[in-house]
Amino acid sequence: MLHELLFALSGYPGDVFVPYPPHPEQSFTFAIPSDFPLLHPAERDSLNRLGQLGWIYAQLKAFTTSVKNGKQTKDVASHGAYIQVLVTTLEHILNDYRHDILDMEKRILNKEDEAGGGVVPISLLISKLGRWELLLPALHTFVQKLQMEPQRYHGCRLFDLLMDQARSGISELRECMEKMIMQLHDVLYRQLTAWMVYGQWVDPDAEFFIMRCTNPKSTAGWQRHYDLAKDRIPKHLPLSLAESILFVGKAIATVSQMDDTPVLDDEEEDSGMTKSNVLVKKRRKIPIPEDMKKRHLQLLLSLHSCHTDDKQRMSPWIVYPQQLQQVVQKIRRSTADWLFSRVLVGDHGLQKYLTLFRKMFLLGYGDLATNLVDVCSMWRYPEHERRKRNKNTMVFRHQELNALLVKASVATDIEDQLAGYSLQIVANDNIRQTEFRFSDILIADTRCILTYDMHWPIDLFLSQADLAHYIELWSFLIALKTVQVSLSKLWRILRGGNVQPIPEENDEDDYRERVVWRLRSHMLFWVDSLWSHVQANVISDHYQNLVEAIAPSFEGANTTKLKRRSFVVKALDFEEIQAAHEGYLQHILRGCLLSSPTCPEVMHKILQVCLDFCAVVERVAEDGAWQRSKRRKTVKTAAEIVNEWTENFGETTVQYAWIDQIMDMEKSFASLTEQFFELISNQSQTVKSSGRLDILLMQLDYNKWYSGKRYR
Structure with a gap:
């Protein structure tokens, strides 16, 4: 019985713990069959509670496996860096659960918890897994919401779901959600580093709140390439902050493209190019100062070190935007002053x-x-x-x-x-x-x-x-x-x-x-x-x-x-x-x-x-x-x-x-x-x-x- 219980807790049904209701109906737990003999009703209820934990663990494991293996289904969110990091964090949480199961098996084999006659009390097993009885169902509910609306909670939109779930009275769930939020912010900071320091837009899965313009002819100049996807901006980040991020990245990207573009001759100017493109490409090369790049990189790296501080107990939707806004404003001011002194001069002077x-x-x-x-x-x-x-x-x-x-x-x-x-x-x-x-x-x-x-x-x-x-x-x-x-x-x-x-x-x-x-x-x-x-x-x-x-x-x-x-x-x-x-x-x-x-x-x-x-x-x-x-x-x-x-x-x-x-x-x-x-x-x-x-x-x-x- 104990071996069957350990198998069920590990997500594998057997002869004692079977999926319920049976096939072809959709099962929602592992339970002992009603005709199983020699069990008191209280014992049956207690064992079924543990079986429920095993079934939930199996569902969570199936979800992480499907995302890790890259299987695209209608019930699984579109794959990308954010969902991969979320699943990795979820796997670390499930590893703690598996570690508790292994520790329980060792104690049973070493007969450390016997009450006499080789009997291990069911109440003792339930008490050791008590924290998981609250945490695993809450995580399962979170995953179900993610599976029901994969497009709504894709990429940066995952922040909204995580922060809603973190506002919970279950301290274990709150800690798990905050771990996921912290890991997702690391992905966001990496995207911001590529965008704001190097002017590189890397978003193959449409997760970032900055997107390429679908109709570049509808706008002019540097506005023709990138724009804000306002529906992707997380709720805890103000619109003004997103606009500042867009401004810095567009400026660096535009200047970087100038560096890579040769100066046109008269014949090329007479081709079918638009006026704004000719204006950009005819500009002299403007090298981006290396010391400015290093300074901006250090500012963004400081965000990672701030979030690894275990003493930080403030709500992430409060402290993270504040820290990010301070860094972005410094980078924006530095970039703007540099552009002002190097770009808005001469024939293009502001005056x-x-x-x-x-x-x-x-x-x-x-x-x-x-x-x-x-x-x-x-x-x-x-x-x-x-x-x-x-x-x-x-x-x-x-x-x-x-x-x-x-x-x-x-x-x-x-x-x-x-x-x-x-x-x-x-x-x-x-x-x-x-x-x-x-x-x-x-x-x-x-x-x-x-x-x-x-x-x-x-x-x-x-x-x-x-x-x-x-x-x-x-x-x-x-x-x-x-x-x-x-x-x-x-x-x-x-x-x-x-x-x-x-x-x-x-x-x-x-x-x-x-x-x-x-x-x-x-x-x-x-x-x-x-x-x-x-x-x-x-x-x-x-x-x-x-x-x-x-x-x-x-x-x-x-x-x-x-x-x-x-x-x-x-x-x-x-x-x-x-x-x-x-x-x-x-x-x-x-x-x-x-x-x-x-x-x-x-x-x-x-x-x-x-x-x-x-x-x-x-x-x-x-x-x-x-x-x-x-x-x-x-x-x-x-x-x-x-x-x-x-x-x-x-x-x-x-x-x-x-x-x-x-x-x-x-x-x-x-x-x-x-x-x-x-x-x-x-x-x-x-x-x-x-x-x-x-x-x-x-x-x-x-x-x-x-x-x-x-x-x-």
């Missing part, structure tokens, strides 16, 4: 990019913005409205738009600096409601944005979020410029056909004319005030502050400029310059009131009312009604007056029906501008200070136009 973005996205080139508004206004009427919106015309329309951008740049300072910039039409279903809210102003009924092809090396510094902020600012500023130009052009229309005043003025015609001129004046004053505030008080000031903050970082050894200052400004490192640039964008967004949840909607409505007003006046001018209202009046006879009021009764009312639309627009404009004034008056002090809103309020309310109405 050059910032200056060009200031002039393009923030409309520093005023003549380009005005020309673009003019050519777009001629393009959209009437050809644009007659076009059918289908896939075949979209490519053509994009080409037309970029041809307009080139046309607008002719004879301007930006004419030869449009590389990477393009106008794009964005479908409504591809953007969020709060994204690019002013993109439909430049071209009626069409969302148009200015974008930039983020290639190496500027995408080391700028993120896609930064580019989205620039696009949002451009959409707002070009919308404001469009309305300003449209209102300014009305002067020629309204002055057209004018003659010298005569004594016999028509009061009604004079009233209509005053209404139109008055509304145009109010609209143009509001638009000009907002435009001058944004350009002079917001963009110009904050841009100058940014330039002064980062200037010491570029002056280097040249300290002649610094000597003239009464104080020395500290040179910023790469990440501090990034933070300064992000703050610069946030200040401008606040100054343009784009960070407010309500102000953009009100401003959009105001600009739309202004455009509607311009459209009505242009239509009236085209119909000739405006010229008729300004035509020289002649003295009518009594008969002509009677005939006009009898035969043509009501014709005058229909002829001047457009004035009702103008009056409605005036009321709407007044209501919206009052609402806008109230909104910016109630902004927080932080927003007011950042956006210089006090100056805007004074400009809009210089004669108590709005505040006087509020307190009546």
